[in-house]
Amino acid sequence: MDSPIWQPFTQMKTAPPRLKVKRGRGIFLELEDGRQVMDCISSWWVTLHGHSHPQLAEALYQQAQTLEHVIFAGFTHDPAEQLARRVLNHLPAGLRRVFFSDNGSTAVEVALKMAYQYWQNQGEPQRTRFLAFEGGYHGDTVGAMAVGRGSCWWQSYDPLLFQTDLVPFPATFEADQAVESKETQALAAVEQFLQQQGHCYAGIFIEPLVQGAGGMRMCRPTFLQALADLARRSHLLLIYDEVMTGFGRTGELFACLKSSTCPDLICLSKGLSGGCLPLAMTIATEAIYQAFYSDDATQAFYHGHSYTGNPLACATGLASLNLLEADPMVYQGMESWHRQWMDKWLRDHPLIEHWRVCGTISAMDVKTPGEGGYFSAIAPTLKARFLEAGLLLRPLGNTIYLLPPYCITPSQLGLIYQGIRDVLDTL
Numbered sequence: 001m002d003s004p005i006w007q008p009f010t011q012m013k014t015a016p017p018r019l020k021v022k023r024g025r026g027i028f029l030e031l032e033d034g035r036q037v038m039d040c041i042s043s044w045w046v047t048l049h050g051h052s053h054p055q056l057a058e059a060l061y062q063q064a065q066t067l068e069h070v071i072f073a074g075f076t077h078d079p080a081e082q083l084a085r086r087v088l089n090h091l092p093a094g095l096r097r098v099f100f101s102d103n104g105s106t107a108v109e110v111a112l113k114m115a116y117q118y119w120q121n122q123g124e125p126q127r128t129r130f131l132a133f134e135g136g137y138h139g140d141t142v143g144a145m146a147v148g149r150g151s152c153w154w155q156s157y158d159p160l161l162f163q164t165d166l167v168p169f170p171a172t173f174e175a176d177q178a179v180e181s182k183e184t185q186a187l188a189a190v191e192q193f194l195q196q197q198g199h200c201y202a203g204i205f206i207e208p209l210v211q212g213a214g215g216m217r218m219c220r221p222t223f224l225q226a227l228a229d230l231a232r233r234s235h236l237l238l239i240y241d242e243v244m245t246g247f248g249r250t251g252e253l254f255a256c257l258k259s260s261t262c263p264d265l266i267c268l269s270k271g272l273s274g275g276c277l278p279l280a281m282t283i284a285t286e287a288i289y290q291a292f293y294s295d296d297a298t299q300a301f302y303h304g305h306s307y308t309g310n311p312l313a314c315a316t317g318l319a320s321l322n323l324l325e326a327d328p329m330v331y332q333g334m335e336s337w338h339r340q341w342m343d344k345w346l347r348d349h350p351l352i353e354h355w356r357v358c359g360t361i362s363a364m365d366v367k368t369p370g371e372g373g374y375f376s377a378i379a380p381t382l383k384a385r386f387l388e389a390g391l392l393l394r395p396l397g398n399t400i401y402l403l404p405p406y407c408i409t410p411s412q413l414g415l416i417y418q419g420i421r422d423v424l425d426t427l
């Protein structure tokens with residue numbers, strides 16, 4: 001019998017055979033047939049320090065012998081308390097209250113519900129709508145899909161989703177001549193929605209600096225600053241989904257730091273546990289927290305998951321923060337390596353356009369005679385050829401992107417660029 005496992009984000013009928021991984025070490029995965037594959041995308045964008053990191057393994061082992069789990073309502077524990085404080089130490093001072101959950105979608109779902117109920121508790125129950133960006137992806141739960149209407153995976157569920165109004169995302173790339181007009185257009189679209197029905201909006205969701213699943217589309221920090229000003233003036237809660245961009249991905253620990261902006265709510269997951277275990281946080285300003293803090297029981301935030309604040313995940317999160325704090329250069333230095341290898345291997349390649357880079361993330365589009373976008377026919381071919389070349393890369397349609405673990409060396413990164421060039425030359 002073939003495997004009973006129904007895989008995520010996979011058309012099971014047409015997908016190539018799944019690959020069994022025996023072990024992982026650093027940037028390498030070892031397959032059952034003995035092949036070594038270089039993980040160029042940190043698994044599902046989670047593996048910050050490389051696979052099977054000894055310090056994370058040790059933290060997990062120690063914690064498992066002490067406390068593996070406890071109900072998080074009415075109880076707390078040191079790993080969660082410490083992790084909450086240490087993450088807050090790295091965020092803008094306005095963000096003060098940490099709500100744990102266990103994956104990116106639930107972090108978004110929590111932010112959504114908090115923003116919605118915040119206005120009810122504040123006596124403005126008409127603020128029920130959300131703004132979000134075209135190309136935005138915020139997860140697969142029903143609320144996260146509704147604010148992720150800008151992506152392409154929700155259509156089957158349309159009748160289940162609440163209305164979200166979409167604004168164009170000013171996606172830009174190196175030497176983009178149109179960036180300013182794109183930003184002006186995006187801000188004008190937000191303003192127009194606000195003029196039409198500003199009193200109905202609870203908040204605006206954005207993946208700051210880099211839209212992940214939408215195709216590693218990047219915007220400038222100045223755009224976020226203008227958006228943050230506009231949100232502030234319009235009493236719109238600004239909600240940053242840093243599930244992917246958090247923990248160094250953009251070259252700073254968080255995109256909000258890189259853009260010198262402070263959202264009202266921020267969603268974190270993926271790299272939070274160092275990529276070991278499911279863990280997430282939604283962090284709110286004091287003003288939001290205070291809107292729930294009441295003698296009235298109905299004003300509490302009724303939300304929680306069985307594995308909320310799990311001690312094992314928090315322990316690996318602390319070990320991961322130790323590594324990030326000990327050597328920030330692991331994420332701060334990578335952009336210059338990307339530039340160097342892009343120049344050497346790919347910048348002038350005739351099939352490449354729209355190269356963009358933000359910290360540890362580099363992305364480029366492959367020119368294709370057919371349709372671009374996520375369902376581009378070129379994607380499965382690229383993926384298969386990269387794998388043959390020993391590279392785990394999962395193009396988003398015709399977009400190739402790199403998002404490597406921070407333990408990668410400059411020469412290993414160079415080999416990935418060279419490998420991409422070699423594959424493109426076979427097309």
Ligand SMILES: Cc1ncc(COP(=O)(O)O)c(C=O)c1O
Nearest residue numbers: 103104105137138139212243244
């Ligand atoms: C920006 C963003 N938000 C939310 C999610 C959902 O996270 P998860 O897959 O952990 O539910 C993702 C996942 O890729 C993401 O990139």
